[in-house]
Amino acid sequence: MAAESTCFYCRKLTSTKKLRRCGRCLGALYCNPDCQKKDRPNHRDLCGESDGWPDKYRGCKDGSLHEGKLELMTWEYTDEDGIQMGWGNVVIEEVEDIKRKFKVDYKGKKRLFFKYWPQGFRWTCCGTDELMNEGCDHHGSGSKPCTCDFCHMGRPVPASDSIHRGQTGPSMGLRLRRGPDPRSFNPTLAALALKGRATLGLEL
Incomplete structure (x- = not known):
């Protein structure tokens, strides 16, 4: 925390x-x-x-x-560096070792395994791994306003965003809202987001 x-x-x-x-x-x-x-x-x-x-x-x-569930990642995918990942969100070569640890050392209990290996889980609400703690970008599906730059600007997340195309390991199989969350629009924060993203060369 x-x-x-x-x-x-x-x-x-x-x-x-x-x-x-x-x-x-x-x-x-x-x-x-x-x-x-x-x-x-x-x-x-x-x-x-x-x-x-x-x-x-x-x-x-x-x-x-975060208003979704913590879900153990059990599928295979190729990350942005071309590395093949598998069960528990580890490289393919380490899958059998991490599975054994889960079944033997932690007796198949997700609560215990999570304390050891949190990066093996994802949040279903925003398609990110558990280690993300800078805000849940639910873009309108949560009980409170979304805190992302795009919702502050009153814009949907760009269609090219890999998370919303299900192209990242933690987002695979999820259908995530792109927003904007109408509760989140804020002219002051929108101006700061536009300036900051432009300065950093980020997509607008």
Whole structure:
């Protein structure tokens, strides 16, 4: 978990260690009991839909929340460097070793295996691996506004984006929304995103 996180209600950035977790899902983070109480109407449905073990890993550094499931990656794909990847999101040559570890050392229990090998899992809500904690780019499918540059700009994610074409390992087989999330448009953030992406030579 990041050293600093954002309160899910007031959005104040503070040390993750000082924040309180929702005692039920262990995912939502709050400054104090008052923030937790005020956010209860928004958090209730998501918390109630919780299916257990992934929840304490849902919180993102920017205060957003992954709302999909953590899914063990069991398929083969070729990454951007042309390397063949397989079960557990490891290179093909290491697949049998990681499978044995899962079945023998962790007795086939995903909760235990996840603590050892989180990069073998993906979030179904945004098609990224579990290690991504900078925000869930759900582009309108989440309970809270999306935090990505494109939704701030009021634009859909470009059709060429490999995640949305299912071309990355963590996004394979998913049909992800391209947005924009109408709740996210913000002229100030849009201007910053346009300038920043142009400066870095990123797609607009």
